[in-house]
Amino acid sequence: MTGERLEARIVVARHGFDLDAVVSADAGEVVAIMGPSGAGKSTLLGALAGLVPIHEGRIRLGERTLDAAHRPRVHVTPSQRGVVLLGQDPRLFPHLSARENVAFGRRARGAPRARAAAQADEWLGRVGLAGVGDRRPSQLSGGQQQRVAVARALATEPSALLLDEPLTSLDVETAADIRAMLREQLIATGTTAVVATHDAVDAVSVADRLTVLEAGTVTQHGRVRDVLAAPASRFVASVSGLNRVLGASDGRWWRSGELILAPGALPAGAPSAAVFAPSAVRLEPAGPARDAASRAGEWTATVVRLEQTPAGVRVRTAEPDVAADITADRAAGLAPGTLVRLSIAPEEVRFIPA
Missing domain, CATH: 3.40.50.300 (P-loop containing nucleotide triphosphate hydrolases)
Incomplete structure (x- = not known):
């Protein structure tokens, strides 16, 4: 046949x-x-x-x-x-x-x-x-x-x-x-x-x-x-199990809201997406007020919702929309509206054209 x-x-x-x-x-x-x-x-x-x-x-x-x-x-x-x-x-x-x-x-x-x-x-x-x-x-x-x-x-x-x-x-x-x-x-x-x-x-x-x-x-x-x-949309990123955050480079830094990253060889002004795994995002409690990021790759965000995963909990945050995977015990005390501090290592991020 x-x-x-x-x-x-x-x-x-x-x-x-x-x-x-x-x-x-x-x-x-x-x-x-x-x-x-x-x-x-x-x-x-x-x-x-x-x-x-x-x-x-x-x-x-x-x-x-x-x-x-x-x-x-x-x-x-x-x-x-x-x-x-x-x-x-x-x-x-x-x-x-x-x-x-x-x-x-x-x-x-x-x-x-x-x-x-x-x-x-x-x-x-x-x-x-x-x-x-x-x-x-x-x-x-x-x-x-x-x-x-x-x-x-x-x-x-x-x-x-x-x-x-x-x-x-x-x-x-x-x-x-x-x-x-x-x-x-x-x-x-x-x-x-x-x-x-x-x-x-x-x-x-x-x-x-x-x-x-x-x-x-x-x-x-x-x-x-x-x-x-290399997901070209939020849907593909979701089924791939990846974060896809839209932003742009000014030639020195890539920015999306409070998230600032070193853009590598991206041309200035070109819209692009940062792609990284939720498991690569580190999450810690933040102070009572939203603080400015201390360095590139660190930012504060608000928890939108919590989702159960086979390995623990996926924490969804806003501005920008980023998911972080953590163990269930570390999710204790988190709820929608909670401020958290997130960070990502530069080597965990890939940039693709948007």
């Missing part, structure tokens, strides 16, 4: 929302689409699948045009595209066994019953479900149902596979297992795939490239590692 190159420019105009995005994937490549809720990820996948009409643009898969908004208008029906869309709900046929669910697509294409069943058993084995072919969906766990759905999708040998946050409804351990299985099978089959997700772990584990969609527009695109290391 070999996927085909996907190239699309998709414009969808709806009341109160416009999507105008370009997405592409080389044959056999996996591209992740990330963005906040309401950014247009599901609309984008729906258009690629032929379920959402486009108002402008064109969608091509290999040598075929699937959609063209201008004359001669083209719209290939979803069933004829060679594209499979898999969402959070596995949508298995409840009256069919796991084997029959996986064989369904092959049977619909005219494969003999016995051969389709044999291929279904082979696929169930590939996704870690050997021996469960006779079970109905009601006899399977949520994770097992999602594995059956993946097997059913890949068994049809799609030219492109679209995944709309397929792991969201699963527990952490099950999601990790299916994530690894999915990556393994996409590589083994050479399937072109577009994965919409809100989880950076999905992008890192499954995808080759990452496209960020915000308010219907692509704001960043590139290799997954490159995008997450």
Whole structure:
């Protein structure tokens, strides 16, 4: 099985929302689409699948045009595209066994019953479900149902596979297992795939490239590692687990509110962002009044909120918006409105163009 190159420019105009995005994937490549809720990820996948009409643009898969908004208008029906869309709900046929669910697509294409069943058993084995072919969906766990759905999708040998946050409804351990299985099978089959997700772990584990969609527009695109290391927006910084603070250099110092840093080789006046990890920020109680910073890399700020993390507490502060990770015991006594003193070592900060 070999996927085909996907190239699309998709414009969808709806009341109160416009999507105008370009997405592409080389044959056999996996591209992740990330963005906040309401950014247009599901609309984008729906258009690629032929379920959402486009108002402008064109969608091509290999040598075929699937959609063209201008004359001669083209719209290939979803069933004829060679594209499979898999969402959070596995949508298995409840009256069919796991084997029959996986064989369904092959049977619909005219494969003999016995051969389709044999291929279904082979696929169930590939996704870690050997021996469960006779079970109905009601006899399977949520994770097992999602594995059956993946097997059913890949068994049809799609030219492109679209995944709309397929792991969201699963527990952490099950999601990790299916994530690894999915990556393994996409590589083994050479399937072109577009994965919409809100989880950076999905992008890192499954995808080759990452496209960020915000308010219907692509704001960043590139290799997954490159995008997450140099976030171009607050959203990307958040999913990357980084602080991204906007400021500017006067040639000697880089400033953002009370935060002053040595800017390195940044040109004077150029807007830029300081990027650093919350774990690199040191936090101490401040005096009763807001004091001027004693030196570069030190500043006072007001606590906005506290968030629990697996390792302790993340303290969110304002002016500028900075997060600091501390242990739970050190968070005792902190509350919204508390003044704290923050500091960051110069070697912990990277500057990127804004």
